[in-house]
Amino acid sequence: MNIKTLNVKIIIVLIEIFATAVCFADDATNTNKTVQLPELRKEHHEWQGPNGSIRYRDEIYRGKERILRTVKFQNETTKAWETWQYFYIDGKAVMFESYGSDGKSQTITLIKDDQTYDKFQRRQDGSLEPLSSEELAKLKVEEQKFNGEAEKFTEVLATEIATNSTGNATQIAKEAVQKFKQEQLDKKDSDK
Numbered sequence: 001m002n003i004k005t006l007n008v009k010i011i012i013v014l015i016e017i018f019a020t021a022v023c024f025a026d027d028a029t030n031t032n033k034t035v036q037l038p039e040l041r042k043e044h045h046e047w048q049g050p051n052g053s054i055r056y057r058d059e060i061y062r063g064k065e066r067i068l069r070t071v072k073f074q075n076e077t078t079k080a081w082e083t084w085q086y087f088y089i090d091g092k093a094v095m096f097e098s099y100g101s102d103g104k105s106q107t108i109t110l111i112k113d114d115q116t117y118d119k120f121q122r123r124q125d126g127s128l129e130p131l132s133s134e135e136l137a138k139l140k141v142e143e144q145k146f147n148g149e150a151e152k153f154t155e156v157l158a159t160e161i162a163t164n165s166t167g168n169a170t171q172i173a174k175e176a177v178q179k180f181k182q183e184q185l186d187k188k189d190s191d192k
Contacts, residue, residue, distance in 0.1 A: 037063075038063025038064075038065075039062075039063065040060060040062055041060070041063075042060050042061075043058070043059045044056070044057075045059075049073055049074065053073070053074040055071065055072065055073040056070075057069065057071050058070045065090070065091065066088050066091065067087065067089075068085065068088065069086040069088070069093075070083060070085050070086075071084045071085075071086075080100070080101035081101050082098065082100065082101065083098070083099040083103075084096065084097070084098050085097045092111075092114070093111050093114070094110070095108065095109065104122065105122045107119060107120065107121055108120045108122070108128065116136075116140055116143055118130060118136065119135075
């Protein structure tokens with residue numbers, strides 16, 4: 001290779017480097033670019049839970065899209081206050097985080113297609129530990145059972161509403177819950 005060819009190649013490489021630098025410098029120095037985002041909107045709701053305690057739900061929307069739901073309630077068994085946070089993308093929950101009564105995060109659940117995708121436990125030092133494969137598999141089986149029971153309950157509730165259109169909604173729901181619980185007890189008895 002002669003000196004002339006080498007010099008031409010070096011000049012071409014330098015021109016390419018200079019052109020690339022100019023392109024990136026233009027992007028970095030152009031401060032007139034703006035991104036328009038919808039305004040944030042917050043909603044606060046309070047209602048009475050089954051044990052008589054007040055429950056709270058706060059929702060944050062960016063425009064019409066819900067991006068965060070926070071629910072605070074008193075656990076009926078332990079009487080401790082718990083906080084649940086659901087994070088949303090395109091109207092679907094993608095992450096769930098639960099906090100104990102001490103205000104510290106206990107678990108983080110990743111959600112895909114309305115099902116648990118993976119779950120993490122928060123350690124004392126703040127780091128996260130994924131559930132073992134066995135624990136995650138067990139959780140997913142329990143979730144499937146729960147979803148099946150929820151579908152059955154929805155059917156019972158719909159039937160109660162359809163057959164009792166004159167009662168108030170709270171009473172109809174209570175009756176549907178009682179009927180569903182009784183059906184579950186009867187089913188357990190028949191399985192024995």
